[in-house]
Amino acid sequence: MNYVVAVDVGGTDIKGALVDSDFNVIATKNIRTPKADTTGVETVRAIKAIVTEFAQHQTIAAVGLVVPGTLDEPTGTSRWAGNLQWNNLPIRNLLAEAINMPVAFSHDVRTAAVAEMRSGAAKDAQNAIFIPVGTGIAAALIIDGEIRSAEGFAGEIGHVDVRGKYSCVCGKTGCLEAASSTLAISKAYESQSGKTGVTTEEIYKLVVAGDPIAIHVWNDATSAMARACEVLITILAPEVIVFGGGLSNAGETFLKPIREYLDSSLTFQRKPRLEIAHYKSQAGAIGCAMLAFDLVKAGK
Amino acid sequence: MNYVVAVDVGGTDIKGALVDSDFNVIATKNIRTPKADTTGVETVRAIKAIVTEFAQHQTIAAVGLVVPGTLDEPTGTSRWAGNLQWNNLPIRNLLAEAINMPVAFSHDVRTAAVAEMRSGAAKDAQNAIFIPVGTGIAAALIIDGEIRSAEGFAGEIGHVDVRGKYSCVCGKTGCLEAASSTLAISKAYESQSGKTGVTTEEIYKLVVAGDPIAIHVWNDATSAMARACEVLITILAPEVIVFGGGLSNAGETFLKPIREYLDSSLTFQRKPRLEIAHYKSQAGAIGCAMLAFDLVKAGK
Numbered sequence: 001m002n003y004v005v006a007v008d009v010g011g012t013d014i015k016g017a018l019v020d021s022d023f024n025v026i027a028t029k030n031i032r033t034p035k036a037d038t039t040g041v042e043t044v045r046a047i048k049a050i051v052t053e054f055a056q057h058q059t060i061a062a063v064g065l066v067v068p069g070t071l072d073e074p075t076g077t078s079r080w081a082g083n084l085q086w087n088n089l090p091i092r093n094l095l096a097e098a099i100n101m102p103v104a105f106s107h108d109v110r111t112a113a114v115a116e117m118r119s120g121a122a123k124d125a126q127n128a129i130f131i132p133v134g135t136g137i138a139a140a141l142i143i144d145g146e147i148r149s150a151e152g153f154a155g156e157i158g159h160v161d162v163r164g165k166y167s168c169v170c171g172k173t174g175c176l177e178a179a180s181s182t183l184a185i186s187k188a189y190e191s192q193s194g195k196t197g198v199t200t201e202e203i204y205k206l207v208v209a210g211d212p213i214a215i216h217v218w219n220d221a222t223s224a225m226a227r228a229c230e231v232l233i234t235i236l237a238p239e240v241i242v243f244g245g246g247l248s249n250a251g252e253t254f255l256k257p258i259r260e261y262l263d264s265s266l267t268f269q270r271k272p273r274l275e276i277a278h279y280k281s282q283a284g285a286i287g288c289a290m291l292a293f294d295l296v297k298a299g300k
Numbered sequence: 301m302n303y304v305v306a307v308d309v310g311g312t313d314i315k316g317a318l319v320d321s322d323f324n325v326i327a328t329k330n331i332r333t334p335k336a337d338t339t340g341v342e343t344v345r346a347i348k349a350i351v352t353e354f355a356q357h358q359t360i361a362a363v364g365l366v367v368p369g370t371l372d373e374p375t376g377t378s379r380w381a382g383n384l385q386w387n388n389l390p391i392r393n394l395l396a397e398a399i400n401m402p403v404a405f406s407h408d409v410r411t412a413a414v415a416e417m418r419s420g421a422a423k424d425a426q427n428a429i430f431i432p433v434g435t436g437i438a439a440a441l442i443i444d445g446e447i448r449s450a451e452g453f454a455g456e457i458g459h460v461d462v463r464g465k466y467s468c469v470c471g472k473t474g475c476l477e478a479a480s481s482t483l484a485i486s487k488a489y490e491s492q493s494g495k496t497g498v499t500t501e502e503i504y505k506l507v508v509a510g511d512p513i514a515i516h517v518w519n520d521a522t523s524a525m526a527r528a529c530e531v532l533i534t535i536l537a538p539e540v541i542v543f544g545g546g547l548s549n550a551g552e553t554f555l556k557p558i559r560e561y562l563d564s565s566l567t568f569q570r571k572p573r574l575e576i577a578h579y580k581s582q583a584g585a586i587g588c589a590m591l592a593f594d595l596v597k598a599g600k
Contacts, residue, residue, distance in 0.1 A: 070568060080568045127450045139535075143448050150427045150443070153537030153570045160534050161527070163463065170567050227461070231531060234460050235439070237453030267470050268370060268380045270453040 002296065003058045005051050006288035008108055009033060009043060009067045009091075011083030011135030011183070016050035017282075018058060019289035023115075025282055029053060036085045043084075043091070044098045051099050063101055064292035065092060066108040066284060068136050071152045076105045079152065082169040083136050104291040108132070108284055109155060110147050112244050112277070113140030115287035117147065120278030121242040129238045130277070131157065132245030132284065133225070136169075137177045141236065162227040164220075179224035182246050188217045204250040222254065226261035229274075233262070237270050244277035244284070251276055302596065303358045305351050306588035308408055309333060309343060309367045309391075311383030311435030311483070316350035317582070318358060319589035323415075325582055329353060336385045343384075343391070344398045351399050363401055364592035365392060366408040366584060368436050371452045376405045379452065382469040383436050404591040408432070408584055409455060410447050412544050412577070413440030415587035417447065420578030421542040429538045430577070431457065432545030432584065433525070436469075437477045441536065462527040464520075479524035482546050488517045504550040522554065526561035529574075533562070537570050544577035544584070551576055 001020055008015040010033060018027040029050050034042035051063060069081030076092025078084070092105040106114075113122070113130035122128040128142040137158035141148050148154060158177030159170045166178035166188070178184055182200040189203050190196055193213045206214035229241055247254055255274050262271065277283045301320055308315040310333060318327040329350050334342035351363060369381030376392025378384070392405040406414075413422070413430035422428040428442040437458035441448050448454060458477030459470045466478035466488070478484055482500040489503050490496055493513045506514035529541055547554055555574050562571065577583045 070570075082568065127454075141535075143443055143450070144446070146444070148443050150537035150570075154427075154535065156534045156537075156569065159568075160531055161463070163461070172565075172567070231460055232535070234456045235441075235454065235532070235535065237450035265472075267472070268382065268459075269456065270370075270450075 002061050002293070003054070004062045004064060004289050004292035004296070005054050005060055006064045006285040006292065007047050007050065007066070008284045008288060009047075009065070009084065010108070011068065014043070014046050014050065015285065016047070016054070017285040017289070018054045019285065021293060023286050023289055025285055026058075027054065028285075033084070038085050038087070038089075040086070040089050040091050040094050044094050047095055048098050051101070060101065061296045062104060062292040063095070063099065064104040064106075064111070064288035065095055066106050066111040066288050067091060068108045068138065070156070071107055073106060073152060076103070102295050104288070104295045106288070106291055107138075107140075107149070107152065109138045110140040110149060111287040111291060112279075112283035113142060113147055113287065114290055115279050115283045116242050116244070116277055117142055118290065120283065121275040122240055125239045127236065127238045128240045128242065129232055129236065130242045130244060132277070133180060133182065133243060133247035134245040135181055135183045137181050139232065142238070143236065157228055157232065160228055160231055162224045162231075164224050176224055176228040180221040180228075185217060185221050185247075188220065189214060192217060200247055201249065204253050207253055219257065222257040223261060226258040226265075229258060229262060230265055233266065233269050233272060238272045240273040240275055242275050242277050244279070244281065246281055248276045248280055302361050302593070303354070304362045304364060304589050304592035304596070305354050305360055306364045306585040306592065307347050307350065307366070308584045308588060309347075309365070309384065310408070311368065314343070314346050314350065315585065316347070316354070317585040317589070318354045319585065321593060323586050323589055325585055327354065328585075333384065338385050338387070338389075340386070340389050340391050340394050344394050347395055348398050351401070360401065361596045362404060362592040363395070363399065364404045364406075364411070364588035365395055366406050366411040366588050367391060368408045368438065370456070371407055373406060373452055376403070402595050404588070404595045406588070406591055407438075407440075407449070407452065409438045410440040410449060411587040411591060412579075412583035413442060413447055413587065414590055415579050415583045416542050416544070416577055417442055418590065420583065421575040422540055425539045427536065427538045428540045428542065429532055429536065430542045430544060432577070433480060433482065433543060433547035434545040435481055435483045437481050439532065442538070443536065457528055457532065460528055460531060462524045462531075464524050476524055476528040480521040480528075485517060485521050485547075488520065489514060492517060500547055501549065504553050507553055519557065522557040523561060526558040526565070529558060529562060530565055533566065533569050533572060538572045540573040540575055542575050542577050544579070544581065546581055548576045548580055
């Protein structure tokens with residue numbers, strides 16, 4: 001049996017997964033993402049620790065590395081990742097040299113979209129949008145049956161103005177990401193409730209339980225996401241919008257207010273289906289493993 | 301020499317052009333668009349009058365018909381055109397029966413983009429956006445070298461919220477079209493100046509001359525367009541944005557404030573070139589003629 005390690009460098013955690021060639025996640029290991037690691041040295045060390053641990057028990061054929069922000073896939077370079085404070089960092093080669101293994105490299109969001117497009121909630125759609133909601137928010141655009149990224153620059157829906165009131169990591173105010181990311185939801189709940197260390201999972205459970213502060217924060221987050229969906233629908237007219245990432249575990253608690261907003265707001269536009277990612281928060285790991293196995297099959 | 305007639309049904313005028321096979325516009329004839337012609341009967345009659353007049357002097361091989369709004373190209377149907385009050389109108393077949401000639405059918409905006417993409421300002425760009433500004437505003441999206449329309453629904457940038465203050469024909473408030481269309485600019489100037497029947501051409505000349513009301517109206521219109529460009533850039537990352545339609549005749553008076561806004565507002569995004577359509581306000585007619593000649597060459 002062949003194995004690969006899928007590594008997703010997020011704003012909060014580096015998420016490692018050992019995946020077999022049937023795309024089963026066999027084991028996972030997370031490490032906190034080093035803060036402000038502008039050279040990538042600490043990040044590479046953390047990833048190497050994950051791969052080394054998995055390699056003690058299994059033979060690893062390749063690593064799939066996915067990162068957020070804008071990137072140049074052919075050269076394996078992160079052009080800009082606000083949450084990581086990376087600028088023009090050749091992270092793929094840094095990692096490949098450190099672990100001496102083939103490394104597939106892609107964007108966290110587009111990688112998860114690969115899994116949803118090949119065998120998940122966007123299967124068979126010619127036009128679809130995949131939006132994982134985590135510490136950051138970006139979209140993968142499936143247009144005429146392919147993921148289109150305009151050389152890695154497209155899909156930054158997290159930084160579209162949705163008339164929000166919060167300041168964003170990008171320097172603007174009103175961005176989707178500043179209202180609807182898991183980080184933004186936690187921060188808003190903490191500042192309004194006076195509590196600390198509250199996760200979004202706890203917050204959407206409080207929403208279901210009727211907690212008024214949680215409901216207020218949730219309405220802000222879901223209405224900002226609904227307005228962002230409206231923009232995407234008006235410009236790109238997808239058949240389906242698929243939500244992934246940590247927040248997708250909220251399921252209908254997340255989808256229902258967005259669907260209700262769109263039902264009352266869309267006029268001439270084509271209404272898309274709204275769905276939770278088939279692979280839920282594992283879409284990234286599975287898509288990443290698919291790309292790593294693509295590399296193994298290509299004999300690289 | 302072969303000739304075709306390019307017909308562009310706009311919210312204000314039906315613009316007819318006699319075009320030769322070198323894509324020279326030989327003659328033009330405009331007729332006011334019939335108001336609220338929900339059955340299309342008056343519109344077909346007006347187009348037939350234009351074609352008949354050109355046919356007195358030249359042999360017409362085909363007609364190219366382009367319309368605004370959302371449409372179904374394979375069946376030649378206008379699904380929705382707010383300014384024309386059309387709903388599910390099979391306008392191509394209605395016209396083809398009335399004039400007994402092959403009719404190429406497309407969207408006004410995407411047709412003009414054909415001309416700019418094949419031999420105009422978007423030539424050689426893999427990712428570009430074409431925005432003609434007339435009575436209405438929509439965008440043609442050139443993504444990975446092709447015009448992508450998501451079955452005719454995509455590109456309705458005119459109905460994206462740009463924090464505007466005006467009510468829109470679509471029923472919402474804040475849309476780009478309600479702030480930046482030629483109709484919106486004329487209406488805003490008229491309501492603020494108390495004058496009537498002022499064209500956008502007169503208004504941008506007043507801007508250059510320093511008229512304070514014209515400048516105020518112009519700033520509203522160009523800043524709304526700049527915000528819409530910012531949304532498109534953040535989501536689609538085009539290499540170039542090309543402006544066409546009536547307003548493009550304003551040239552740098554139109555481009556400069558948009559460029560200045562984007563220079564100060566964009567952060568991580570890729571900055572596109574901003575250009576006026578190579579074919580200026582004739583891009584639609586020339587693209588439409590290209591499609592009609594495609595039909596003639598295909599022997600249909």
